[in-house]
Amino acid sequence: MSSDTSSEPTGPTFDDLGLSAGVLEAIKGLGYETPSAIQAATIPLLLEGRDVVGLAQTGTGKTAAFALPVLSNLDPYDTKKPQALVLAPTRELALQVCEAFERYAANLPGIRVLPVYGGQGYGPQLTALRRGVHVVVGTPGRIMDHLDKGTLDLSELKFLVLDEADEMLSMGFAEDIETILADTPTDKQVALFSATMPRQIKALTGQYLRDPKEVQVRSKTATAANITQRYLTVSYPQKVDALTRILEVENFEGMIVFVRTKSETESLAEKLRARGFAAAAINGDVVQNVRERTVNQLKDGTLDILVATDVAARGLDVERISHVVNYDIPTDTEAYVHRIGRTGRAGRAGDAISFITPRERYLLKAIEKATRSTLQQMDLPSVDEVNATRLSRFDDGITAALADSGKVGFFRDVVAHYVKEYDVPEIDVAAALATVMHGEQPLLLEEQPEPARRQRPERGERPERGDRGDRPRESGRSRSTDQPLATYRISVGRRHKVEPRQIVGAIANEGGLRRGDFGNISIRPDFSLVELPADLAPETWAALENTRISGKLIELQADRGPSSFRSAPAKERKPRHK
Secondary structure: OEEEEEOOOOOOOHHHOOOOHHHHHHHHHOOOOOOOHHHHHHHHHHHOOOOEEEEOOOOOOHHHHHHHHHHHHOOOOOOOOOOEEEEOOOHHHHHHHHHHHHHHOOOOOOOOEEEEOOOOOHHHHHHHHHHOOOEEEEOHHHHHHHHHHOOOOOOOOOEEEEOOHHHHHHOOOHHHHHHHHHOOOOOOEEEEEEOOOOHHHHHHHHHHOOOOEEEEEOOOOOOOOOEEEEEEEOOHHHHHHHHHHHHHHOOOOEEEEEOOOHHHHHHHHHHHHHOOOOEEEEOOOOOHHHHHHHHHHHHHOOOOEEEEOHHHHOOOOOOOEEEEEEOOOOOOHHHHHHHHOOOOHHHOOEEEEEEEOHHHHHHHHHHHHHHOOOOEEOOOOOHHHHHHHHHHHHHHHHHHHHHOHHHHHHHHHHHHHHHHHHOOOHHHHHHHHHHHHHOOOOOOOOOOOOOOOOOOOOOOOOOOOOOOOOOOOEEEEOOOOOOEEEEEEEOOOHHHOOOHHHHHHHHHHHHOOOHHHOOOEEEOOOOEEEEEEOOOOHHHHHHHOOOEEOOEEOOOEEOOOOOOOOOOOHHHOOOOOO
């Protein structure tokens, strides 16, 4: 294996890399200007037909590094069988890669990209495969299912990409990956991308790649020292309320709130306006003259909050922006650096706040590693803090009004007339005027009652099977989110030759969980016990209904029998999976 070490590119542009005209047009339309290090190093090699091993951290632009050359070399008129297959460890990553392919193929008429992952019905996938697709992006488990059923034909595959290969191996997909690789043509082109180079990756490259070129990228991503970086752990449904509280408490001039999708820019901006904030949206669909007018309003103070996508905010330079909020945390660390770089301009201090859902903590770690900085955890502003800010703002309004002697003089006469006419104390008149001025919206925020705690069943009492309100007893806490764990039973055990990593890989991939969501795993002869979050979402239950391990349905259910980790023999106890 030949080797090459690259750092950040200084000269090449996308025009220099040899991409097709349609792909170039698409990425320029997205606002891309210069390739990242991994893109500049690997795209020419892949366009030449070389097998490539790319070693780079998450968030360095790896998706474009393989998607752009694959799209440039596709035959758009051949849809009989897939020409390219991308394997990804999780359904979330598979969807992100699929969406990226679709964006880059915007000017390539007829190109069809299909995501294939667990938790989604087979029907739409089978229909799309019968109709014909150019690119399949999927998770190893579901790809294996299609191969077993004979519904996916890889006999004419030209390109194979292993994305986040080390993550796939750590989740127990090694055997599946080797089976898939063995079911593809020997003359295909292979690209393997990984953050690390463990022994299993070396074995894979030695067996399945032809004289691969190794490209290693040392990230030089850094953030400005004058930007304070914080994060708030918040669930998705809480985001609007959390942002509202931050807007009330933080002392900001101008702000950009970043979201992932165009539709979300309009939706969030509308919600903020309904709460009394001067907010507007910009995205890739906003025409240039409207964009310019909106940015000018942000500059002159007519507008305080801009809700934007990454593409829409490229090149935006407004000195007044004091805060950036990552309402949706980016999956690309370079995008994170670009986003927060919109504040702290001209040497001024800036603030960056990122919302992190419990399942996105891995992105936080990737950002901290890539930027060599630590984000400070912040607490959600309390009701008392919000109310103190509101009362202070109310006082400031009165003080400012009293400073305008002309207007105050006129209304003083009006109030004096009312007091004399109706014999009402002046303080009551002032309170009534404040009520009229403030309208129906209460001045102070009220504390919301805590949700009722679920009652645990009495000893010996079994809850009804269909009642999700009574969960199994809490048997631990998740490493990544400190959330309560409960014991679940799956119908595969030692006689099915399963290992903990296969259980973690299958359940995490199909159910959309992170490895940190798992506690103890105990493998018994005919079944296994697994600690998972006590409040598994309905969509997670639905996604796991058809999950198989070693070809057998796992039949996930809450453990309601006497068996538990306390009663497990010592030799069966497993440490928490890391």
